[in-house]
Amino acid sequence: MSPNPSDDTSSPLSDPQAYELPLNQPATIQVGAERINDALADTSADTLPKLRTRYLWAIYITQLTLFIAFIVPIAFSLAIRVAQVAPDNRDAILALAVGLPGLFVVIGTPLVGMFSDRTRSRFGRRRPWLLFGSVLGLVGSATIALTGDVAGLVIGWSVAYTGYGIAASMLGTHLGDTLPALQRGRVMGILGAISQIAPILGISVAGALVASPIGLFLLPAGIAFVGSLFFILVMRDPKVNTPRPELKLSKVFEGFYFNPRRYPNLAWVWISKACVFLAISMSGLYGVYLLTTRLGLGPADIGALLATTGLLGVVTGIVGAVGSGYLSDKLKTRKPFLVFSAIALGASMIVSGTSNSVPQYIAGGLLLSLSIGVYGAVDQALALDVLPRDTDENGRFLAIIGIGSTLPQAIGPFAAGMVLALGSGDYTVVYIVGAVVAIAGALLIIPISAGRRADLDTHSVKVMR
Template identity: 30%
Template sequence: MASNETPTTAPSTHEWSGTTSDEQQPRLPIRLVIGLAIGAFCWIVAYLGAVGVLLPARIAEIAPADKAAVVALNSTISMIVAAIANILIGAGSDLTRSRFGRRTPWIWAGAVGSLLSLTVLGHVQSVPALVTTWAVYQVFLNSIIAPLLGTLSDRVSPQFRGTAASGYALGNGLGTGLGQVIGAQFLGNTATGLLVLGGLTVLVAPATSWFFRESSSVDMPKRPFTKDMVLDHFVFARHNARDYYLALLGKFFVILAKFAIQGYVLYILTDYMLLGEDDSSRYISIISLIIMVAGIVMAFVAGPVADRLKLIKLPVIVSSLLIAVGVLVPFFSATPMMMVLYAVIAGTGLGMFNAVDQALNIAVLPDPDTAAKDLGILNLANTGGQIAGPLVAAAAISAFGYHMLFVVASAAALVATLLFALIRSIR
């Protein structure tokens, strides 16, 4: 590849090894960090606006008598599709050779496809059409996410990965905070709302193209189609993967702890703390605001500090401990201020974790040549944790009452802490 990038962003193809070294990137790649933040914002603001507000509204319009069953069916199918898409698209991105680079073509395809899928979703009139369209959207959505994470691995040197991961987390946090707010403005016109969300998603393509300025990958080494190539690129990592799987399991338990509580905040306030509807609504707003602000603050602080101290594992361990403490606080008193304290402590931990998690993931990758695929598999811990958290919470509440919910969530975060501590390859 005849690289048109400066030494601060990426090496030339002739010395390309799948990653960028500290020597090749002596200064923080600010353009890349901004591009990652914008990319994360564009996909998650639309996704959360859709999945949290407008998708349920469309289901209620199409099948009002069977809403719960349709939601369950749609969630199951979309989870399976997303899991497969993560692996296949990540591998496809790793193997792509084009004059536009490895990641950029996939981001463009994902952006345009997401816009089209969400637009169609606003007009479907049957459950099969809705489920199919949402599944197609999952494919295109992951065509954005996997290449974005691959870019973070490819183009950012180890000394700046904490800061770059914080940039991604900042965009993620802002999008998380605004997604459902934007979606809620269109409850009376879901088709227009989904079109607006699709429009926000499609912006990821020109924005990242301009900020990333990815060079041609045509001259990068190509792997022949063999059994080993298929095993390396299309299945779970098989070699040098001990720390990688510890990070995957640790992430799973952190997300489980998070969603065990967040998925039941309303019921904790009404059934455990016995608040009325108005008070519950007020405290939910307070808790959500605290967690969002904590996430944004940590995005600015945690990554740069981790880079300066040259520590990645330690901040992840500390964040897991904060989550373990925060989710246990309501165990000691059934008062709403305990939930506010939970939001402060666990929210700080979650913000710190989100800020440095991707830097840890990249540091333990088994093979830089399969970065997007392996990061896509790590992202499955998010999906698994989001599903397992409410299920574990429901089992704990049914068997022992709400007190045990906080104990189980804290235990999950402590298990994550132990798993992260066992990682050997980084500090």
């Protein structure tokens, strides 16, 4: 296997794929939808050599193990552990435990990406940071498994979550360094499927281990560490001898803002996306507790139900992604599909939040995955449609649009916690407010003036360099 050195020392903010990190299980469907659509793209060859199949399998295994440890606690395990440690204050503590590390990931991963660009270790640029993130994930998860107090739980998950975010972003950045265009569609499509399937596998296992904190956290963390370590040992990440790029925090901050008056279409896309992802984040936080209090299900039954709903949701998510991608290309319009998906997202939250039976909850989950699949396939194309034409900064603007999804996911748990407190502990209120936010996201799509000027195929979206 030949090394694949890269002399590109541009900021990682110019590679949006590297920061497309889902911060909750529903968001994995959106990321998967984008990558599955990338698999349908026509790609051309470039100067990078093809990655061998066995090397790609090492990447796939690492992605699988990381996403099990990264997403499963947010979707299931953390809620179970919080209820065990602090049953009287579980709602507020869960919001804190999920939201705080989410903010660390949003702020920290771009900085780590920048530092990795400057790394000149003989072990490469990305490998040391991948190892660092994997160790943080293992240490933080072990802290949760072995501690019995709230502080240890919150600090432990903050450390673990930050570590997994660093590791996942380094894996994505390594792909940006080494993956040739000829292979990107197929590889990103497979990674998209893995990002959706991994949490389902993890929840299936975690549901049988609810009585054991070590089984809930340390086992998946150990699997993720072994998976990452295996890839670290075979990783082709040669030392880079080019001069270090200048370290300017101002360049980092440029990747977080733009003038909305100058680029109003981009502003409408950003705020609409932020509303949709805020709703997605709110929808997933208290699902375990809703099922416990409303339907009287035990932790093991909840794990089985979430796994079943997730497996069926992968199917509906893919159907929504591929179907809407094809139709939006055929009709040369994006906005109707995005409006539909945001309204369907709001409807799914109402169905789930008012559930009085298992079938109703499953129906809400399937509608959720369908809506996110449609959204994930089309919103990326609309973002490209409205990119400013008077600049040569597509990477920076795409990264800013990406923040429109990651930042709301980070603040969503805090918003859900506040709504729950104001709603006297009624989980249905959280879902209803989330539905209102989603519908607001649909309405904010209407002012976008891209209209029928959708001249880029949805299935030809190219965001990686």
